[in-house]
Amino acid sequence: MTIFQYASDQSLMVYLGEEINLDTHHRVLKLLRLLEAEPIPGVRNLHPAYNSILIVFDPVEQDHATIERIVRGYLDRLEAVVLAPPRVVEIPVVYDGPDLKDVAELHGMMPERVIELHSSARYVVYFVGFVPGFAYLGGLPKELATPRLTTPRKLVPKGSVAIGGTHTGVYPFDTPGGWRLIGKTPIEIFDPDRAELSRLLIGDEVRFTPIACP
Amino acid sequence: MPVIQVQSPGMFSTVQDLGRWGYGPLGVSPSGAADPIALRIGNVLAGNAESAAALEMTLLGGAFMFPDGGIVALTGSDFGPSIDGTSIPMWTACKVRPGQTLRTGPTRSGARCYLCVAGGIAVKLLLGSASTHILTGLGGFEGRQLKKGDVLKIGEDPVGRQRTIDSDLQAAIAPRRTLRATIGPQTDWFSPASVRRFYESAYMVTEESNRMGLRLEGAELETPHSGQMTSEGVSLGAIQVPAGGKPIILFVEQGTTGGYPKIANIIAADMPSVGQLRPRDDIRFEFVTPEAARAIDIAQHRLLGEFARR
Numbered sequence: 107m108t109i110f111q112y113a114s115d116q117s118l119m120v121y122l123g124e125e126i127n128l129d130t131h132h133r134v135l136k137l138l139r140l141l142e143a144e145p146i147p148g149v150r151n152l153h154p155a156y157n158s159i160l161i162v163f164d165p166v167e168q169d170h171a172t173i174e175r176i177v178r179g180y181l182d183r184l185e186a187v188v189l190a191p192p193r194v195v196e197i198p199v200v201y202d203g204p205d206l207k208d209v210a211e212l213h214g215m216m217p218e219r220v221i222e223l224h225s226s227a228r229y230v231v232y233f234v235g236f237v238p239g240f241a242y243l244g245g246l247p248k249e250l251a252t253p254r255l256t257t258p259r260k261l262v263p264k265g266s267v268a269i270g271g272t273h274t275g276v277y278p279f280d281t282p283g284g285w286r287l288i289g290k291t292p293i294e295i296f297d298p299d300r301a302e303l304s305r306l307l308i309g310d311e312v313r314f315t316p317i318a319c320p
Numbered sequence: 321m322p323v324i325q326v327q328s329p330g331m332f333s334t335v336q337d338l339g340r341w342g343y344g345p346l347g348v349s350p351s352g353a354a355d356p357i358a359l360r361i362g363n364v365l366a367g368n369a370e371s372a373a374a375l376e377m378t379l380l381g382g383a384f385m386f387p388d389g390g391i392v393a394l395t396g397s398d399f400g401p402s403i404d405g406t407s408i409p410m411w412t413a414c415k416v417r418p419g420q421t422l423r424t425g426p427t428r429s430g431a432r433c434y435l436c437v438a439g440g441i442a443v444k445l446l447l448g449s450a451s452t453h454i455l456t457g458l459g460g461f462e463g464r465q466l467k468k469g470d471v472l473k474i475g476e477d478p479v480g481r482q483r484t485i486d487s488d489l490q491a492a493i494a495p496r497r498t499l500r501a502t503i504g505p506q507t508d509w510f511s512p513a514s515v516r517r518f519y520e521s522a523y524m525v526t527e528e529s530n531r532m533g534l535r536l537e538g539a540e541l542e543t544p545h546s547g548q549m550t551s552e553g554v555s556l557g558a559i560q561v562p563a564g565g566k567p568i569i570l571f572v573e574q575g576t577t578g579g580y581p582k583i584a585n586i587i588a589a590d591m592p593s594v595g596q597l598r599p600r601d602d603i604r605f606e607f608v609t610p611e612a613a614r615a616i617d618i619a620q621h622r623l624l625g626e627f628a629r630r
Contacts (some may be wrong), residue, residue, distance in 0.1 A: 113505045114555040114585035115613035126550065138345065153346040153553025153576050160345070160553025163589050165617040170610070234347045237549065240455055242551070264457030279456045295344075298446050299459060302348045 107183055110174050116150075116165040118173050119158055126244070131232050135309050136187040146173055152188040154233045154308055155243070156215060173260060179193045192230070192311040199225070199267050199314045203287035207254050209269060220288065221316055223247045229274065229312040234304055239278035239296030241306035246274045258284030265290045267314065276306070289314075322388035322474040324437065327421065329466040330382030339372040340449035340459065341573065344553065349574050351451040351459065351509070354595030355432050357493050357624065358396035365393035365413050365626050367479040371393035372440030375466070377433045379598065381411050381424025388508035390474055390494070391419040391438035391482060397596055407522065411490060412597035413438075422598060430495055430596030438482075440456035440475035440628060448630050453573055454531060489627055493620075494594040500589075500608045500616065504527035504558055511545040518559075518583055525565065527599045531573040534597060540565035543579050553577040557586035559605075569594060587613040589620040 111119040122137065123130030138154050141161070148168030153160035161173055201221040210217040229243040251272045262268070262283035268278050270285035277283060278295035295305045302311060336359065339352025353359035353376055359372040375384075381399040393413045394401045403422045408414045408422075410433075416422055424433060443450045443461050452460025461472060479546045507515065521539035522561050547563035554560070558570045560580040569586065570578070571594060584605060586594060597603065607617070 111505050111612060112503060113501055113553075114557060114581075115587045115610060115617060117553075117555040119505050119552065119583075142345075150341045151350070152342075153344040155577050156550055158552045160344075160555065162555065163555075165614055166621040169614065172586070216575045234345060235553070236347060236575040238343075238346055238348045238453075238458065240347050281455065296456070303343075303447075308345055 110177075110247050112170060113160060117162045118170050119160050120177060121158045123157045126232070128230065130243070131183060131230065132189065134233070136184050137177070137180060137191070137315045138308065139187055141181065144180075146176050150175070153235065155235060156232050157174065158168055166303045168245075176177060176318055189309065191307050193307070194311045194313065195306060197239050197267070197291050197312060197314050198293060199289040199291050199320055201289040201316055203266065203268070203289045206288045209250070209286050209288055212252055213249060215249075220250065223250055224274065224288065231264045231306050231308055231310040231312060234306060237279055239304040239306065241275055241312070243274050243309070245314055246272055251285055254284040255286060258282055263290070265292065265295070267291055268320035278304075321442070321476070322386075322390060322439070323414050324390070324468040324472040324474060325385040325387060326466050326468060326472065327383040328436070328468055329470070330377045330424065330591060331380040332378040333382055333466045334371050334376050334452040334454065335443055335472070336376045336448055336452060337450045338371045340447045341404065342528055343447055346577050346578050348447065349513070349572070349576050351531070351573050352449070353434065353571055354433070355396050355495075357434070357590045357592040358432070358434045360624060361411070361485060361493070361627070362393045362395035363435045363440075363616055365411065365483050365485065366391055366436045366438045367394070367482050368436065368438060368440055368477055369412070370574070370628055372436065374437065374441060374445060376422060376436040377435065379431060380426050381433055383423045383458050384423045384513055385419070387419060389420070390416050391479070392416055392422060392434045394424070394433055395436065396433045398428040399424035399426070400428055400429055400432040409487050427598070431598045432595055437474050438478045438479040442473040442475035455573055467627050481532045484629070485627070489623065493592075495593040496590055498604045498606050499585040499593060500587045500613065501559065501605045502587060502610055502613050503505065504585040505552075506544070506581035507583055509581050510561075510583050511542060514542045514601045515583065518567070522602050522604055525597045525599055525601045525603065529597070530601060531571055533571050533574060534569040534594065536567045536569065541583065547580055549579055549581055551577045553579045554582070555585055556584045557588070559584045559586065562589040587616060589616045
């Protein structure tokens, strides 16, 4: 179930499951919590994702075999890790995105129904990656799964709420992006002046609340 | 506090140090100097700690006036530095008297030149680092590249004695055009023929290259699973092959995760060389085993450690 894979001379990949689902996510989160609570000497960074954690280390101080041995010890204790109850984060959304109509048409529903479905679901932050604060959210209602744009936009405005495949998310910065934009949040997602930095953290539960133009 | 007045910023100049480590779970990549060896040595020459913040200039340097004077050391690629019209050497600590202007021009060698100042460049640290992350506008000097009229504060870090560098060390750290690489996490997804093609071909760095990544032009590679896969953490120096088969080297401002298969990964010791690659430079890749990569990394670490301690 767990696979260790050499990723580079300064990183080791740990795959914790094949499927993208809550069980795999909880294994990722538990291993991350152990790696944070009991840091391995020489480890410089951790990159959690849907079903994996990339462990980045100083290649002079550490080596793959030692890290694998220590992580195997953590894996033996994984079941005993008790995760804190998820934080619940509400994201206010003005549902007026440029792709809202297209998404509705693709599913043969009214835009109001897209909003209703999107804002009534509860999502989980599988991980934060790509750019600071970008949360990959699971839990999108199946009826809303929508393929990405064939040509990504060169610039997606900061705060855009979007659907990409079976996932949804919020763009924390002006970046390129291929997801379909259904709305916008006025809140700052990644704020270096806040203690927690990112509004959305791995493991959080997220709800979107429709608001009128702020 | 002594300052530096930016009279012209050059083509693309940012404040960098050795990066912002440990924030991968928040999606924050380390950023930091594209050629960290040049930054480390420049700092040591100027009498700073290796990790002090400095200016990273790209392809074309700028002009910087020192109203209060200072001690500078320029390292990396030769941008033809001069003080008030008199040439000064690269890789050497030089005194700038109050009111003098340091000028740098177009590169005579690689992509990046570092201007290290005794005391370091003082900016507000973000997550423990002065590095600029351009894509997100975080860190560095107001989160952006420098522009005319900016005033940079020179730091008050303790300054030790200035140092010189010998030609042996300089030769040993000269940027490479043949980059050594190990397997990456998806190397076995590619056909043996594709992997052979990758290592036997010359690639050219394209204009669409920056601190996030370098796009390469050359032998196209067959892309497994049409270039799609479940997003996962990606390593510095990973060579990913998206649909279309043109490889991309992930660089210091990389996304922390990505969803393209990776055919190889440049070794840590050769990443500073990537920071000196210019558009249209030709490069090749040389396969090394994990054991060889580690030995090279350790040898380089010892070399730089001995220099810093001397």
